[in-house]
Amino acid sequence: MKKTVKGRWRLAVALGVVATLGVSGCGLNEDNSSSSGSSDTVLRIGTTTDVSNFNPLQSLSKTDSWILNAMYPHLLRIDENAQKAPELAKEYRYEDDGKTAVFELRDDFKWTDGQPVVAEDVKFSAEKIMEYKLGNVAAKLTWVESIEAPDATTVKFKLSQPYAPFAEGVGFWMSIVPKHIFEKAGDLSKFPNDTNWVGAGPFVLDSMTKGQRYVMKRNEHYPLAPEGKAAVSQVEYRVYPDVNTMMLALRNGDIDLMGTPVPVSAAKTFENDSKIKLEKVGALGFAHLTYNMKNKYLADQQVRQALSMSVDTKAIISAVLQGDGQQMAGPISPIFAEYDNTEIQPYPFDPAGAKAKLAAAGYRDANNDGFFDELSFGVACDQSNANITRVVQLFRESAAKAGIKLENECVERNTFLTRTKNGEYDIDASQWGVFDNPMDQLRSTYLSSNPGGINYNLLESAEMDTLINDAAGTTDPEAFRAKIKNLDKVVHEQAYLTPLYVENFQFAYNASKFTGFSPSPSDLLGMVTAYSLAQVTPVK
Amino acid sequence: MSAPVLTEQAIPPVAPATTRRSSWYAYLRQPTVALSVLVLLVMVLMAVFAPLIADEPSGAGPDVLQPPSGAHWFGTDDLGQDIFAQVVWGTRTSLVIGLAASLIAIVLGTAIGLAAAYFRPIDAVATVITDVMLALPTLPLMIMLAAVVSPSVWTLTLIIGFFAWPEVARLIRSQGLVISAMPYIDGARVLGATGWRIVTREILPAVVSLMIVSVLLTASRAVISEAGLSFLGLGDPDAWSWGRILLNAQRSGTIAIAWWQTLFPSLAILLLVLSATLAGMRFNDTRDPRRNGG
Numbered sequence: 001m002k003k004t005v006k007g008r009w010r011l012a013v014a015l016g017v018v019a020t021l022g023v024s025g026c027g028l029n030e031d032n033s034s035s036s037g038s039s040d041t042v043l044r045i046g047t048t049t050d051v052s053n054f055n056p057l058q059s060l061s062k063t064d065s066w067i068l069n070a071m072y073p074h075l076l077r078i079d080e081n082a083q084k085a086p087e088l089a090k091e092y093r094y095e096d097d098g099k100t101a102v103f104e105l106r107d108d109f110k111w112t113d114g115q116p117v118v119a120e121d122v123k124f125s126a127e128k129i130m131e132y133k134l135g136n137v138a139a140k141l142t143w144v145e146s147i148e149a150p151d152a153t154t155v156k157f158k159l160s161q162p163y164a165p166f167a168e169g170v171g172f173w174m175s176i177v178p179k180h181i182f183e184k185a186g187d188l189s190k191f192p193n194d195t196n197w198v199g200a201g202p203f204v205l206d207s208m209t210k211g212q213r214y215v216m217k218r219n220e221h222y223p224l225a226p227e228g229k230a231a232v233s234q235v236e237y238r239v240y241p242d243v244n245t246m247m248l249a250l251r252n253g254d255i256d257l258m259g260t261p262v263p264v265s266a267a268k269t270f271e272n273d274s275k276i277k278l279e280k281v282g283a284l285g286f287a288h289l290t291y292n293m294k295n296k297y298l299a300d301q302q303v304r305q306a307l308s309m310s311v312d313t314k315a316i317i318s319a320v321l322q323g324d325g326q327q328m329a330g331p332i333s334p335i336f337a338e339y340d341n342t343e344i345q346p347y348p349f350d351p352a353g354a355k356a357k358l359a360a361a362g363y364r365d366a367n368n369d370g371f372f373d374e375l376s377f378g379v380a381c382d383q384s385n386a387n388i389t390r391v392v393q394l395f396r397e398s399a400a401k402a403g404i405k406l407e408n409e410c411v412e413r414n415t416f417l418t419r420t421k422n423g424e425y426d427i428d429a430s431q432w433g434v435f436d437n438p439m440d441q442l443r444s445t446y447l448s449s450n451p452g453g454i455n456y457n458l459l460e461s462a463e464m465d466t467l468i469n470d471a472a473g474t475t476d477p478e479a480f481r482a483k484i485k486n487l488d489k490v491v492h493e494q495a496y497l498t499p500l501y502v503e504n505f506q507f508a509y510n511a512s513k514f515t516g517f518s519p520s521p522s523d524l525l526g527m528v529t530a531y532s533l534a535q536v537t538p539v540k
Numbered sequence: 541m542s543a544p545v546l547t548e549q550a551i552p553p554v555a556p557a558t559t560r561r562s563s564w565y566a567y568l569r570q571p572t573v574a575l576s577v578l579v580l581l582v583m584v585l586m587a588v589f590a591p592l593i594a595d596e597p598s599g600a601g602p603d604v605l606q607p608p609s610g611a612h613w614f615g616t617d618d619l620g621q622d623i624f625a626q627v628v629w630g631t632r633t634s635l636v637i638g639l640a641a642s643l644i645a646i647v648l649g650t651a652i653g654l655a656a657a658y659f660r661p662i663d664a665v666a667t668v669i670t671d672v673m674l675a676l677p678t679l680p681l682m683i684m685l686a687a688v689v690s691p692s693v694w695t696l697t698l699i700i701g702f703f704a705w706p707e708v709a710r711l712i713r714s715q716g717l718v719i720s721a722m723p724y725i726d727g728a729r730v731l732g733a734t735g736w737r738i739v740t741r742e743i744l745p746a747v748v749s750l751m752i753v754s755v756l757l758t759a760s761r762a763v764i765s766e767a768g769l770s771f772l773g774l775g776d777p778d779a780w781s782w783g784r785i786l787l788n789a790q791r792s793g794t795i796a797i798a799w800w801q802t803l804f805p806s807l808a809i810l811l812l813v814l815s816a817t818l819a820g821m822r823f824n825d826t827r828d829p830r831r832n833g834g
Binding site: 242243244247248262263264265266268269315318319320322383384386389390392393394396397407408409410411412413414415 | 598599600601604605618619620686687688690691772773774777778788790791792793794795796797
């Protein structure tokens with residue numbers, strides 16, 4: 001009797017297992033049939049969060065820009081070697097001793113409603129950005145006095161003074177929007193642009209389900225694609241807030257590409273997966289420790305230098321990045337090879353030397369607790385950034401050896417952003433995402449007027465202002481380079497910041513289904529630039 | 541339920557010493573209780589003697605993401621730090637926050653509960669406040685508060701303690717109401733005892749056992765809250781805690797490849813919470829006269 005009951009149980013379990021397998025098998029089959037039919041050219045990309053703002057002139061979010069940059073063309077793009085390459089603009093030049101920047105546009109870009117992309121669209125986009133101070137491009141248009149569009153393919157920016165990287169900065173950052181659509185919207189600072197999208201990139205948003213997916217349809221006229229239009233008929237962004245889940249989704253075939261880079265520590269995940277390939281790109285920004293000059297002690301150059309000597313950047317690169325990063329000396333990233341001052345060397349890791357330096361500068365440890373009495377600082381960072389939180393942990397331990405007491409103030413992201421904005425930190429440990437040229441970088445990080453809003457030093461130095469403004473007005477390339485190199489050296493000597501590393505990013509994609517990506521450096525661009533998506537082809 | 545009212549009345553609030561000892565013995569003799577108490581004891585010892593058991597996890601090592609082995613019992617994380625050391629040091633934070641937060645909750649909850657039970661005018665107000673606090677979505681509120689203040693062990697303790705008192709207050713009040721209706725309280729009042737004396741000398745001893753149960757249950761809830769907040773990145777970034785180990789695993793994307801990094805801290809949380817809850821519940825049972833009588 002007992003036996004039969006057991007037997008029945010076994011049968012039931014076996015049936016259950018068979019049923020589940022059958023169901024999941026069906027599920028798999030269904031999935032296959034739907035993807036092997038007409039829709040096998042859908043490229044599914046994992047993103048981390050919803051689009052917060054669909055207005056390309058206004059949005060500052062990285063994940064927004066992945067989707068918006070595929071819809072709205074830019075004059076220039078950054079290619080795989082971190083160089084500016086033509087996109088909507090065929091070429092650009094300066095006239096009038098650098099006081100006029102001229103862009104020559106292609107004539108074969110088309111909006112998805114059939115209208116051509118013309119110079120008036122560029123003029124309209126720039127003028128509206130200036131009028132409503134939209135996004136980060138407004139600061140780059142500071143010098144513009146007027147904009148002219150003499151014909152359909154020529155745009156002229158008249159500047160109040162020559163500014164060497166004007167065309168590069170504006171060309172790369174500014175989204176071009178369709179005038180005939182956006183001018184009906186009125187106040188563009190309040191225009192949500194969240195429906196009936198018209199774009200001129202390779203893909204344009206068609207529908208979305210918040211929290212789940214953003215479906216983009218192919219633009220049938222995209223001249224930068226090999227066949228005049230992208231080979232992939234549809235791009236679908238799927239939202240995975242957690243990176244672990246996104247990696248599993250890629251392995252399971254739910255997505256074909258991860259928009260976010262794979263954390264170094266997790267690269268092993270794909271080691272034994274023959275379908276998944278990792279593509280490595282460099283960075284356009286870097287991680288850094290920036291010292292708040294409003295702090296009485298951090299305003300002392302000796303203290304900043306001592307702090308720079310207490311960061312073991314080499315150990316950080318080998319531990320946190322598993323060796324996959326580059327050391328830096330000054331604030332100019334080695335990716336801008338022609339501007340990087342190679343004469344300067346990073347501060348050596350030498351806590352004992354740092355301690356001696358501070359003692360010589362008159363700092364005392366009167367209470368004998370192993371720390372200099374006055375030198376106690378908080379290090380603010382974003383708790384959600386895995387690498388930086390690790391860096392702060394290691395920095396705190398090594399600085400203690402130099403007699404400097406650090407408090408780990410890594411907090412939740414929004415709190416961190418608010419504190420950064422209000423200058424409520426002693427030391428800011430963070431990562432600069434994308435600098436497209438060194439001049440813009442130096443202007444936004446060290447000018448006292450703080451035009452880019454990222455002068456995290458809160459530095460107000462007349463000397464630095466003069467040096468930067470002098471360099472900005474220099475039109476001769478040779479002299480310009482020399483001045484940037486000099487600034488690199490000055491910042492290094494002052495130790496306004498301690499650069500930590502330039503990391504490499506690894507993007508994972510399903511190489512058994514898609515190929516032909518044309519990745520650009522940084523995690524802002526990566527594999528998902530308009531140009532890259534237009535080059536992708538399905539694997540036959 | 542009305543049954544306990546009757547039976548509580550039959551039992552004098554302070555039992556003779558011999559019965560008390562034997563009831564403790566009976567309590568500890570239950571296998572689940574013995575095990576739970578043992579686990580709790582081990583945890584406390586681990587917290588107290590953490591520096592003797594393992595070095596404080598620091599720096600970075602060459603053995604990155606190693607599975608559990610003789611050298612690293614619980615494996616290593618993506619910096620090459622020993623997970624066993626992290627769990628041991630995490631016990632400190634988790635226990636300190638758990639106990640301190642539950643003490644705050646007990647003190648607040650008992651004070652409010654007893655005041656409400658004995659002083660009628662306070663009751664209406666205190667009950668409304670308690671109900672409102674109970675109806676609040678505590679986790680989002682804790683997250684908000686923790687995000688606003690600088691995260692440290694003490695701020696976390698205060699936040700968790702502050703949100704845990706209403707349950708205690710409600711328990712203590714209901715018991716206190718029963719006690720304060722008893723004849724010996726009337727007797728004390730007739731003899732001229734002040735309200736303060738009656739509450740502290742007559743009613744409080746009668747709810748002590750309930751307080752012990754609450755300490756254990758509240759502490760286990762506090763441990764979970766702490767782990768949750770730390771996992772969300774709202775914990776003390778300088779102190780090791782079980783939640784922080786989980787956060788590290790999640791942030792560095794190693795959950796799928798390094799099971800040991802999530803399993804062991806989760807087990808620690810499970811063990812602590814389970815044993816505290818079991819010990820508390822069994823204690824509550826032993827104190828139940830119906831069960832003892834039967």
